[in-house]
Amino acid sequence: MNIINTRIVDGTPARGASHRPLALIALCLAVLVAQVDTAVVNLAIHPIGAYFDAGVGAMQWVIDSYNFLYAVLLLTGGLLADLYGRRLIFMAGALVLTLASLGCALAPSIAILIAARAVAGLGAALIIPASLANIRVVWQQPAERGRALGIWAACNGLALAIGPTLGGILIHHFGWPSVFLIAIPLGAAALLLAPLSIPESRDPVGRRFDAPAQALGMVALGALAFAAIESHASWTLALPALAVSAISAILFVRVEAAKGAAALVPLDIFRIREFRGAAVATAGMTFGMYGTLFLLPLTWQSVGGMSATQAGLAMMPMALIFVLVSPFTGALVRSFGARIVTSGGVSIIGLGLLLIAIGGALSSFPAEEVGLTLTGLGMGIATGPLMGIAVGAVAAARSGTASSLINVARMAGATIGVAILGSVFAFAGGDETGLRAAMLLGGCVQLGCAAFAWSARPKEEQG
Secondary structure (H helix, E strand, O other), X not given: OOEEEOOOOOOOOOOOHHHHHHHHHHHHHHHHHHHHHHHHHHHHHHHHHHHHOOXXXXXXXXXXXXXXXXXXXXXXXXXXXXXXXXXXXXXXXHHHHHXXXXXXXXXXXXXXXXXXXXXXXXXXXXXHHHHHHHHHHHOOOXXXXXXXXXXXXXXXXXXXXXXXXXXXXXXXXXXXXXXXXXXXXXHHHHHHHHHHHOOXXXXXXXXXXXXXXXXXXXXXXXXXXXXXXXXXXXXXXXXXXXXHHHHHHHHHHHHHHHHHHHOOOOHHHHHOHHHHHHHHHHHHHHHHHHHHXXXXXXXXXXXXXXXXXXXXXXXXXXXXXXXXXXXXHHHXXXXXXHHHHHHHHXXXXXXXXXXXXXXXXXXXXXXXXHHHHHHHXXXXXXXXXXXXXXXXOOOHHHHHHHHHHHHHHHHHHHHHHHXXXXXXXXXOOOOHHHHHHHHHHHHHHXXXXXXXXXXXXXXXXXX
């Protein structure tokens, strides 16, 4: 077996450039299988509930068991990739996610369906950080990596674009199990392509499985995810969960600080200005985006009288512009620099949210659509370069850890954004006034994070 120890070897991977297109296909399939799985399941909730005669609480956990396990195990997935092999963990994630999807489709009860969804979340926690880490290892030149990351990021938007439509068609013609079966050929293709195109790489020297840090990290991330889940229904459980998350995070930092370079998350990563800026900008980006994805369709349906299908179609411009723009972000970075592209992209999201706020104040659907389109444009411009800065700011030996952390930033931003902006929306009336208040706050957060990203200059732009 051809293994690259990235701590020692920092040259061209053993499988050369001719295999990179296949490698990129495999890595992009991983993103698609994880994101499409999430996007289509939302549409299947009603028929699943009817089939199993399940209540609202059980239906919520069909979705949230996936998100919960994904959040809890993200750091573990990145560490395992660095320790035991990034291709190996990528393939393990693809296998777990594929088998779990089959289990979901064949589930004889709602309890087994929820359990299978949780296992799928475990697969996602392995496959997503490993896919990003493999991009860092296989495409070692920043310009080439930027192109690959642009295409990788576009798959997130593609999943948002095709997920609802595909899910609706599958449910209508083949029933709810079909939304889980669609993940099987995607996962199987990634599993088959990986050993043919992706070189193995790992960095076990001086590192080990850190049980106390793992436990505290799981509790911190799990409690944060649980707080977001419960915040939609009641803050009675959400607030204590947030407190547990904060306390666990503080203890996690203390434990890691004592371990130095051998830590699960070496804290010196956050001393790297570029990584710190990318993490903050990424959290801010998803703070606004996921808050918008949650609140805008809700307002359209509750106040504007739209159906769920109409609201889904109205969200399409955001996803489509995301897909169209993302593949070209490598060229944008080469022309204007990562600093301008990332800060500019996050700023565009902020302007989009402010325009949605104005549209809500004027009851103007066209203004809201333009704002939503700007949000998708900003996401398309910023996502790939932010991922590139995060994994490029550290040595390839730490690519799994960096990949996990930037995905933690994405998850944390999305979780906190939905919780805070949702609370502002409810407090301000739960109508167009509430939407305006939430979007104003979201837009200001975006602009603040863009300013922070601007202050964190990538290495190639220093001088």
